Amino acid sequence: MSAAGTNGPLFRRLALVGIGLIGSSVARIARERGDIAAEVVVTARTPKTLDRVRQLGFADRIEADPRAAVEGADAVMLCAPVGAFADIAATIAPHLAPGAIVTDVGSTKQSVIRDVAPLLPGGVHFVPAHPLAGTEYSGPDAGFTTLFENRWTLLTPLPDTPPEAVEAVSELWRRCGSMVECMDPAHHDRVLAIVSHLPHLIAFTICGTADDLSDESRQEVLKFAASGFRDFTRIAASDPVMWRDIFLNNREALLEMLARFTEDAQAMGRAVRWGDAAYIEDKVERGRKIRRSLIELKQA
Amino acid sequence: MSAAGTNGPLFRRLALVGIGLIGSSVARIARERGDIAAEVVVTARTPKTLDRVRQLGFADRIEADPRAAVEGADAVMLCAPVGAFADIAATIAPHLAPGAIVTDVGSTKQSVIRDVAPLLPGGVHFVPAHPLAGTEYSGPDAGFTTLFENRWTLLTPLPDTPPEAVEAVSELWRRCGSMVECMDPAHHDRVLAIVSHLPHLIAFTICGTADDLSDESRQEVLKFAASGFRDFTRIAASDPVMWRDIFLNNREALLEMLARFTEDAQAMGRAVRWGDAAYIEDKVERGRKIRRSLIELKQA
Numbered sequence: 001m002s003a004a005g006t007n008g009p010l011f012r013r014l015a016l017v018g019i020g021l022i023g024s025s026v027a028r029i030a031r032e033r034g035d036i037a038a039e040v041v042v043t044a045r046t047p048k049t050l051d052r053v054r055q056l057g058f059a060d061r062i063e064a065d066p067r068a069a070v071e072g073a074d075a076v077m078l079c080a081p082v083g084a085f086a087d088i089a090a091t092i093a094p095h096l097a098p099g100a101i102v103t104d105v106g107s108t109k110q111s112v113i114r115d116v117a118p119l120l121p122g123g124v125h126f127v128p129a130h131p132l133a134g135t136e137y138s139g140p141d142a143g144f145t146t147l148f149e150n151r152w153t154l155l156t157p158l159p160d161t162p163p164e165a166v167e168a169v170s171e172l173w174r175r176c177g178s179m180v181e182c183m184d185p186a187h188h189d190r191v192l193a194i195v196s197h198l199p200h201l202i203a204f205t206i207c208g209t210a211d212d213l214s215d216e217s218r219q220e221v222l223k224f225a226a227s228g229f230r231d232f233t234r235i236a237a238s239d240p241v242m243w244r245d246i247f248l249n250n251r252e253a254l255l256e257m258l259a260r261f262t263e264d265a266q267a268m269g270r271a272v273r274w275g276d277a278a279y280i281e282d283k284v285e286r287g288r289k290i291r292r293s294l295i296e297l298k299q300a
Numbered sequence: 301m302s303a304a305g306t307n308g309p310l311f312r313r314l315a316l317v318g319i320g321l322i323g324s325s326v327a328r329i330a331r332e333r334g335d336i337a338a339e340v341v342v343t344a345r346t347p348k349t350l351d352r353v354r355q356l357g358f359a360d361r362i363e364a365d366p367r368a369a370v371e372g373a374d375a376v377m378l379c380a381p382v383g384a385f386a387d388i389a390a391t392i393a394p395h396l397a398p399g400a401i402v403t404d405v406g407s408t409k410q411s412v413i414r415d416v417a418p419l420l421p422g423g424v425h426f427v428p429a430h431p432l433a434g435t436e437y438s439g440p441d442a443g444f445t446t447l448f449e450n451r452w453t454l455l456t457p458l459p460d461t462p463p464e465a466v467e468a469v470s471e472l473w474r475r476c477g478s479m480v481e482c483m484d485p486a487h488h489d490r491v492l493a494i495v496s497h498l499p500h501l502i503a504f505t506i507c508g509t510a511d512d513l514s515d516e517s518r519q520e521v522l523k524f525a526a527s528g529f530r531d532f533t534r535i536a537a538s539d540p541v542m543w544r545d546i547f548l549n550n551r552e553a554l555l556e557m558l559a560r561f562t563e564d565a566q567a568m569g570r571a572v573r574w575g576d577a578a579y580i581e582d583k584v585e586r587g588r589k590i591r592r593s594l595i596e597l598k599q600a
Contacts, residue, residue, distance in 0.1 A: 132524055151526055152524055187517075190517065191517060191520045192524075194510050194513065194521055195524050195526075195528060198506065199528030199531070201569075202565065203528075204587040205561060205568050206494075206498065206561055208583050209494070209561045210495075211589075212564075217490065217491060222590070224432055224454075224491060224492075226433070228496040228498075228500055229495040231499070231531050233591040233594055234591070235531055236588065237588050237591035238584070238588075240585045241581065244580045248575055248580070251575075258568075258569045259569075260509050261505060261506055261509045262562060262569075264506075264508055264509045268501055268504070269558045272551055272554060272558075280543075280548070281541065284543050284544060285540045286507055286511050287503060287507035287508070287533065287537065288536065288538075288540065289511075290511060290522070291436070291533040291534065294530060
């Protein structure tokens with residue numbers, strides 16, 4: 001364990017493996033604040049991304065080889081799509097420093113624990129984490145220093161994760177502006193399935209449904225998108241590989257929520273077909289109530 | 301016909317029947333510009349709404365009785381939920397002035413033509429219209445003068461609607477800041493089913509799906525709504541009676557689009573279940589393409 005205490009930086013060396021919206025936001029905050037890590041090392045899969053990171057200038061050191069990036073780091077944060085985690089963990093595991101903390105930012109937590117935990121050597125501490133923040137933009141250009149402000153970061157530590165490691169990662173996220181809460185990984189995956197993964201699946205799907213309409217209608221969908229559809233496309237603009245990996249790695253919870261939603265949508269369709277005005281009004285009223293609750297909770 | 305030409309106001313007396321977000325925005329614009337109507341008369345169903353309109357001060361005259369409101373008006377705009385149109389038309393028809401233009405702002409056009417056109421006396425000209433503008437707020441407080449700027453208003457005139465009447469209503473909407481286009485009513489209803497009605501049905505439904513979760517999960521849905529779900533609740537905050545009426549009055553097109561969407565969502569669910577990464581990535585990529593098209597068309 002190597003959290004450096006409150007006077008100096010939290011970590012001596014933070015290695016970011018993958019550098020999209022989330023990773024580059026963390027790097028920018030670390031550079032701006034100075035109290036998160038004395039050195040930020042960045043590695044990424046493609047030379048193009050590494051070149052761009054060099055131009056953007058938020059990394060202290062850039063390494064093409066993830067093994068070199070994690071060498072001597074007391075904190076390693078996996079910021080790649082969750083489908084790449086097993087390979088990354090296998091690659092870096094032999095090069096992790098004793099006592100290092102490994103954490104991540106993936107949107108699915110059971111899969112990350114399944115893919116990463118068994119590969120880590122003894123004496124390395126795993127703190128799975130998920131900052132609930134994002135925009136529809138991706139890549140190292142997309143990050144910004146206020147991304148995590150007033151947002152939650154959920155940690156799903158394992159039973160044997162030392163409390164000091166959990167506290168160090170919590171403090172990192174607090175210094176990034178985030179609120180922090182611990183949660184059971186299975187519960188995390190269910191909650192995220194309904195608040196994030198299913199809405200994204202729906203948004204991607206309706207864009208496809210519209211795209212399959214006849215040419216004339218499709219042009220008009222784009223022309224007249226203002227009322228409703230436009231908001232769905234904003235959600236649907238996110239990174240394809242990241243979302244493919246999220247769907248495939250939260251399969252059970254996502255399919256359960258999709259099944260519940262589909263039943264409810266069919267029931268609404270049936271009410272429309274048979275003219276059940278009271279049913280429809282009641283469902284719409286519930287939507288308003290939920291919106292009001294969000295406003296009261298300042299999450300709107 | 302009584303469009304007053306380009307020098308004076310377009311109409312001598314504009315009667316607004318119903319005064320929510322759309323109607324009160326038109327009234328505010330008419331008052332601010334002065335060249336839409338020399339007099340704006342407002343009527344509404346409840347004394348409470350009429351009192352509020354009096355306080356807000358954007359009407360020249362307020363009438364509790366819709367018959368008195370339309371008397372002597374050369375333009376009548378129906379701004380109530382579309383389910384109320386048949387009753388309103390039956391009530392006001394005998395009191396419409398010869399040569400008056402009747403128009404509306406309803407989100408469904410075939411139903412409006414079905415419910416209103418047969419009741420209008422000869423010599424009264426019907427120009428069904430639909431401004432594609434709105435927010436999640438409703439009622440006479442919600443309107444504002446820039447609501448229609450850079451938005452489309454779709455007109456679905458009947459074969460026997462005189463071109464002068466279509467032009468007068470077009471000019472009203474242009475003076476409200478809107479772009480105007482004519483469209484076949486059945487085509488309007490299909491396009492709106494996919495760009496607006498289905499997205500709202502989905503948003504209301506997913507709020508219900510979330511609300512049906514166990515107490516603990518529901519609380520967390522609200523707490524962690526930031527990523528995705530929140531955007532759906534914004535759409536879902538709209539007026540229940542208005543949306544109930546829209547769903548019931550665009551039944552065929554809405555059910556067709558819901559069926560297409562449900563098939564596509566099931567196919568996506570199947571791809572998740574069987575790990576079909578290429579299928580998922582392709583669908584997500586299509587969502588991005590549609591988003592990019594919207595940005596190019598400046599509709600994002």
